[in-house]
Amino acid sequence: MTLLSVEDLRVGFGKSGHETEVVHGVSFEVAAGETLAIVGESGSGKSVTAMAVNRLVDFGGGRILGGRAVFDERIDVATATEAEMQRLRGREIGMIFQEPMTSLNPVLKVGAQIDEIFRKQHGLSGRAVRQASIRALDRVRIPDAARRLDQAPHQMSGGMLQRVMIAMALAGEPRLLIADEPTTALDVTIQAQIMALLAELQRETGAGLIFITHDIGLVAGLADRVLVMQGGRAVESGPIDRVLDHPSHDYTRHLLDAVPHFRAGQAVRRDGTRDGRTSALSVRDLSVRFPVGGGFLRRTRGVVHAVDGVSFDLVPGETLGIVGESGSGKSTTARAILDLVRPSAGQIDTEGRSAVQMVFQNPNASLNPRMTVRALLAEPVIAAGQRVDDTVLDRMHTLLARVELPADLDRFPHEFSGGQRQRLCIARALMLNPRVLVLDEAVSALDVSVQARVLELLIDLQREFGLAYLFVSHDMAVVERIAHRVAVLYAGRIVEMGAAQEVLSDPRHPYTQKLIAAIPSIDRRRIDYAIDTEDVASLLRPVGFTAPPQTWRQIGPDHHIATEETS
Amino acid sequence: MSFLGALLRHGSGRIGACVIAVFAVAAILGLTGLTPHDPLAQDRLARLQAPGATYWMGTDLFGRDILSRLMVGIGQSFAVALLSVGLATVVGTVLGLTAAWFEKLWDGAVMRAMDVLLSFPAILLALLIVAIHGPGIDTSIVAIAIVYTPIFTRVVRGPALSLKTRSFVDAARTFGSSRRYILTRHLLTNLVAPLTVQITLALAWALLTEAALSFLGLGTQPPSPSLGLMLSDSRNLMETAPWMLIFPAVVIMLAVLGFNLLGDALRDVFDPRTRRALG
Numbered sequence: 001m002t003l004l005s006v007e008d009l010r011v012g013f014g015k016s017g018h019e020t021e022v023v024h025g026v027s028f029e030v031a032a033g034e035t036l037a038i039v040g041e042s043g044s045g046k047s048v049t050a051m052a053v054n055r056l057v058d059f060g061g062g063r064i065l066g067g068r069a070v071f072d073e074r075i076d077v078a079t080a081t082e083a084e085m086q087r088l089r090g091r092e093i094g095m096i097f098q099e100p101m102t103s104l105n106p107v108l109k110v111g112a113q114i115d116e117i118f119r120k121q122h123g124l125s126g127r128a129v130r131q132a133s134i135r136a137l138d139r140v141r142i143p144d145a146a147r148r149l150d151q152a153p154h155q156m157s158g159g160m161l162q163r164v165m166i167a168m169a170l171a172g173e174p175r176l177l178i179a180d181e182p183t184t185a186l187d188v189t190i191q192a193q194i195m196a197l198l199a200e201l202q203r204e205t206g207a208g209l210i211f212i213t214h215d216i217g218l219v220a221g222l223a224d225r226v227l228v229m230q231g232g233r234a235v236e237s238g239p240i241d242r243v244l245d246h247p248s249h250d251y252t253r254h255l256l257d258a259v260p261h262f263r264a265g266q267a268v269r270r271d272g273t274r275d276g277r278t279s280a281l282s283v284r285d286l287s288v289r290f291p292v293g294g295g296f297l298r299r300t301r302g303v304v305h306a307v308d309g310v311s312f313d314l315v316p317g318e319t320l321g322i323v324g325e326s327g328s329g330k331s332t333t334a335r336a337i338l339d340l341v342r343p344s345a346g347q348i349d350t351e352g353r354s355a356v357q358m359v360f361q362n363p364n365a366s367l368n369p370r371m372t373v374r375a376l377l378a379e380p381v382i383a384a385g386q387r388v389d390d391t392v393l394d395r396m397h398t399l400l401a402r403v404e405l406p407a408d409l410d411r412f413p414h415e416f417s418g419g420q421r422q423r424l425c426i427a428r429a430l431m432l433n434p435r436v437l438v439l440d441e442a443v444s445a446l447d448v449s450v451q452a453r454v455l456e457l458l459i460d461l462q463r464e465f466g467l468a469y470l471f472v473s474h475d476m477a478v479v480e481r482i483a484h485r486v487a488v489l490y491a492g493r494i495v496e497m498g499a500a501q502e503v504l505s506d507p508r509h510p511y512t513q514k515l516i517a518a519i520p521s522i523d524r525r526r527i528d529y530a531i532d533t534e535d536v537a538s539l540l541r542p543v544g545f546t547a548p549p550q551t552w553r554q555i556g557p558d559h560h561i562a563t564e565e566t567s
Numbered sequence: 568m569s570f571l572g573a574l575l576r577h578g579s580g581r582i583g584a585c586v587i588a589v590f591a592v593a594a595i596l597g598l599t600g601l602t603p604h605d606p607l608a609q610d611r612l613a614r615l616q617a618p619g620a621t622y623w624m625g626t627d628l629f630g631r632d633i634l635s636r637l638m639v640g641i642g643q644s645f646a647v648a649l650l651s652v653g654l655a656t657v658v659g660t661v662l663g664l665t666a667a668w669f670e671k672l673w674d675g676a677v678m679r680a681m682d683v684l685l686s687f688p689a690i691l692l693a694l695l696i697v698a699i700h701g702p703g704i705d706t707s708i709v710a711i712a713i714v715y716t717p718i719f720t721r722v723v724r725g726p727a728l729s730l731k732t733r734s735f736v737d738a739a740r741t742f743g744s745s746r747r748y749i750l751t752r753h754l755l756t757n758l759v760a761p762l763t764v765q766i767t768l769a770l771a772w773a774l775l776t777e778a779a780l781s782f783l784g785l786g787t788q789p790p791s792p793s794l795g796l797m798l799s800d801s802r803n804l805m806e807t808a809p810w811m812l813i814f815p816a817v818v819i820m821l822a823v824l825g826f827n828l829l830g831d832a833l834r835d836v837f838d839p840r841t842r843r844a845l846g
C-alpha cells in the first residue's frame with residue numbers, strides 16, 4: 001500500500017510571489033514497511049524535500065509552490081492547513097534530526113521531555129506516563145532506562161541521545177519516519193548501532209522510512225529504493241541494487257566513484273619499505289593527561305588520561321595511519337608530538353625543531369584570514385630566525401607550483417577554494433624542508449572529489465621528498481589509500497598496530513574488528529548490524545591513577561595486538 | 568579605499584563622518600589660533616551681546632567671543648578625549664591580550680581588577696581619581712583613561728580567547744613563532760575591527776566625561792575655554808543670555824551623536840553579514 005505519494009513537488013524560499021525555487025519538481029513514492037533513501041550533496045535539495053513532506057519547511061521561510069504530496073491516500077500535505085498538519089506531525093509522520101546534542105532542551109531532564117509527548121499525544125497522566133517513557137527507552141535498547149530518564153542531556157553520549165530522539169519520534173506510533181542525516185554527527189561504530197536499530201524498529205512497526213544522507217555507501221545496507229538528487233532535481237531513482245550496480249546517470253556514477261570506499265585492505269599502497277632505514281620520528285611511552293575541575297583557586301577533581309603509553313616509529317617515505325573514534329586520543333597524540341599539548345610522560349625523538357611540521361583539519365581556520373600568501377609562507381621562515389630573502393621567495397614559488405597553486409603571493413586565503421587552501425597549508429608546512437608531516441584529519445573537511453586529489457598530491461610529495469607521514473583520521477577508507485602501516489587507538493592506547501594490509505584485512509583485536517565491521521560500504525548490502533549498546537569507556541581517572549602496562553602478542557611479522565583490556 | 572567607500576555609503580555613517588569632520592576642522596583651527604577673535608580677550612563694552620554680525624554666537628559675561636571659545640573648547644575636549652581613549656586602548660589591549668594568552672592567575676587578577684573598576688559609575692570613579700590628584704587637564708586625561716580601560720580589556724580578551732584556539736595559532740606554534748609575533752600578527756590583526764568600533768564609541772563617552780569634569784570645575788581650569796566650563800558659566804545667565812548655554816550644549820550633543828553614528832556604521836561595515844547588504 002502506498003503510504004506517501006509525491007508528484008512534481010516544487011519548493012521555494014523568499015518573499016511571497018518572489019520565491020527562489022530550490023526543489024524543481026520531484027516525484028517519489030514510499031510504501032509501508034519500505035525504506036527510501038534520498039542521496040545528494042549539500043545544496044541538492046534533499047533536506048528541503050523531506051521537510052516539505054511534513055511542512056516543517058514553512059517554519060524555515062519556505063513554501064510549497066506546486067505539486068502534490070498525498071499521505072495515506074487521503075490528505076494532500078501540499079494544501080493541508082496548519083491545524084491539519086499539527087495532527088499529522090508526530091502522530092503520523094515522525095522526524096529524526098542530524099544533531100541529537102542540539103535537538104533536546106539542555107536544561108530539562110530527558111524523562112521530562114519524553115513524558116510531555118505521552119501526556120500530549122496519548123492523554124496519559126500520573127504513573128502511566130513514566131511507565132510509557134520507560135517502555136519507549138527500552139524499545140530503543142537503552143539499558144537501565146528508569147535511571148536514564150532522570151539524567152540531563154549532557155550526561156548522555158551522542159549515540160545515546162540519538163536513541164532518545166528516535167524513541168521520541170516513535171512515541172506517537174508514526175506510520176512514516178523521516179530521518180535527516182541521523183548518523184552524520186556520530187562515530188562509525190555508533191552509526192552502525194543506530195542503523196541497526198532503525199532497521200529493526202522498522203521491521204517491528206512496519207512504518208515507512210525516508211532516510212536522507214550524503215553518503216551513498218551508508219544506505220547500501222538499509223534502503224530498498226534510492227532517489228539521487230542534484231541541484232533540486234531527482235536525477236535517478238530505482239531499486240537500490242539497480243542504482244548501485246548499473247547507475248544510468250553520470251552524477252550517480254560520479255557519487256559512486258568519487259568517494260573512496262573501504263575495501264578491507266585490498267586498496268592499500270604497496271610502495272613502502274622499512275628495510276635498513278633509521279626512524280625519522282620515534283615516540284616512546286607518550287602519555288598526556290588533563291586535570292579536570294581545576295581553575296582559579298579551585299582544586300583538581302580528577303585526571304583525563306587522553307593518551308596513555310603510546311609508542312611507535314616512523315621511517316622516511318612511510319605513512320603511519322592513526323585511526324580511532326572521537327575521544328580515542330589520536331589528535332592529542334599528534335598535538336603532543338608538535339608540542340601543542342604538554343606530554344605528562346614519554347619521549348619524542350626527532351631531528352630538530354623544524355623537522356616535524358603539521359597540517360590541520362580545517363584549512364579555513366588554519367590560515368590567518370588577514371595575511372597574504374607571502375606572509376603566510378614566510379611565517380615558518382621568520383619563526384626559524386631566518387631572513388626572507390630571494391632564496392626563500394624562490395622556494396615559495398617552487399612549492400606553490402608543486403602544489404598547483406597560482407604564483408600570486410599577494411592573494412588572501414578567502415580568494416581560494418577549500419581544496420586550494422589545504423594545498424596552501426601543505427606548501428607552508430614544507431617551507432622548512434621537514435622530514436615528517438603530521439596530518440591531523442587533513443582531508444576530512446574537504447568535499448569528496450577534492451579529497452581524492454589532495455590525497456594524490458600528498459602521495460606524490462611523499463615520493464618526491466621522502467617524507468614520513470603521520471596520518472591521523474577517523475575515515476578508514478582514506479587511511480587505507482595512504483597508509484603503509486596502521487595503529488588503532490582506543491581509549492588513549494594503541495590496541496593493534498601493523499602493516500596496513502594485514503590490520504585492515506585481518507583485524508584481530510575485538511575493538512578493531514568492531515570498528516571495521518561498522519564501516520558502511522557499497523559492497524555491503526543488507527547486512528545485519530549487530531545491536532550493541534556498549535558505550536565508550538570513560539577516560540576520567542582519580543588523581544594519582546596509573547594504568548597497568550600493556551602486553552603485546554605478535555600475530556604476523558609486522559602485526560601486533562594488545563592483550564590487556566584497556567577498561 | 569573600499570572601506571571608506573562602504574562607510575560613506577552607509578546612511579548614518581555618512582552623517583556621523585560629516586559631523587565629526589566639521590568639528591575636527593573647528594578643533595584644528597581653534598588649537599592653532601586661527602579663531603575669529605582672541606578667545607581670552609575681554610571686552611567690557613561688548614558684554615553679553617546676542618549673536619550678530621561681529622560676534623556670530625554672541626559674547627559672554629566678560630565680553631569674550633563665544634564662537635572662538637567654542638573652537639578652542641572643542642579642540643581641548645577632543646584632545647583630552649583622543650589622548651585618554653588612546654591611553655585606555657593601549658593599556659586595555661595589552662592587559663586583555665596577556666590575560667587571554669596566559670590565563671590562570673594573571674587572567675584572574677587582571678579581570679577581577681577590571682571588575683572592581685567597572686563596578687563604580689564612570690563619573691564617580693573619575694571624580695575620585697581627580698580628587699586624589701588635584702584638578703587639571705593631565706589628571707582628567709589619566710582619570711578618563713583609567714575609567715575606560717576595563718571596557719577595552721573586555722573587548723579584547725573575549726575574542727582573543729577564541730582566536731587563540733583557532734588552528735592558525737596552533738600552526739604558528741608548530742613553526743616555533745615567538746609569543747610576540749603570534750600576539751601581534753595573529754591575534755591583534757584580527758581584533759582591529761572590534762577595537763575600531765569600540766574606540767569610536769569610547770570617544771563619545773570620553774567627551775561627555777571630560778565635559779562633566781570641567782563643568783564641575785575639576786577638568787580644564789579657567790580662563791582656558793572648555794565645553795563643560797562654558798556650560799557651567801552659562802548656568803546663572805540662562806534667561807538673559809541663552810546663547811551662552813545653547814551653543815556649547817548643541818556642540819556636545821552633536822559630537823556625541825556623531826561618534827555614536829560613526830561607531831554604529833563601523834560595526835555594520837566590519838560585519839560581513841550586513842556589509843553584503845550595503846553593497
